[in-house]
Amino acid sequence: MTDIQDPPAVERELRSMIAEAARLDPDVVGKLPADTPLFGPEIALTSLAGVVLLGAIDARFGVDVAALDLSLDSLESVATLTAFVATHLRAV
Numbered sequence: 001m002t003d004i005q006d007p008p009a010v011e012r013e014l015r016s017m018i019a020e021a022a023r024l025d026p027d028v029v030g031k032l033p034a035d036t037p038l039f040g041p042e043i044a045l046t047s048l049a050g051v052v053l054l055g056a057i058d059a060r061f062g063v064d065v066a067a068l069d070l071s072l073d074s075l076e077s078v079a080t081l082t083a084f085v086a087t088h089l090r091a092v
Contacts, residue, residue, distance in 0.1 A: 010089070011082040013060070018043060018078065021053035034079035050075065063088045 012030070018038065019029040022045050029043065038045045045053065058064045063085050065074055074084035 007082065007086045010061075010086050011078070014057070014082055014085060015078060017053055017056045017060070018045070018081075021045065021049040021056065023049070032078065034082070035077050037077050038075050038081065045075075057085060061085055061089060 011034070015029050015032075016026050018024075019026040022029075022043050024043065032042055036042050038050075054065050065081075065084065066072070068088060069075075069084060074080050
């Protein structure tokens with residue numbers, strides 16, 4: 001189980017969730033730069049995969065990204081998603 005107070009651990013777990021939602025090799029996603037766009041060519045997250053990812057984040061971390069970030073700017077990249085989730089974990 002990931003220590004949710006450890007931002008690097010949160011990022012590793014989010015990368016795993018992103019890989020699963022996008023049906024990519026977790027090792028590949030794990031090596032991408034943090035500023036890699038989630039909907040860009042490397043990850044190519046679809047809207048359906050995005051919904052799956054948001055559900056997994058809510059189930060694992062208790063952070064409802066869609067309710068807290070109506071513009072979904074947090075889904076810009078691995079880094080923005082990690083920062084958003086980590087911030088809301090600390091707020092709980």
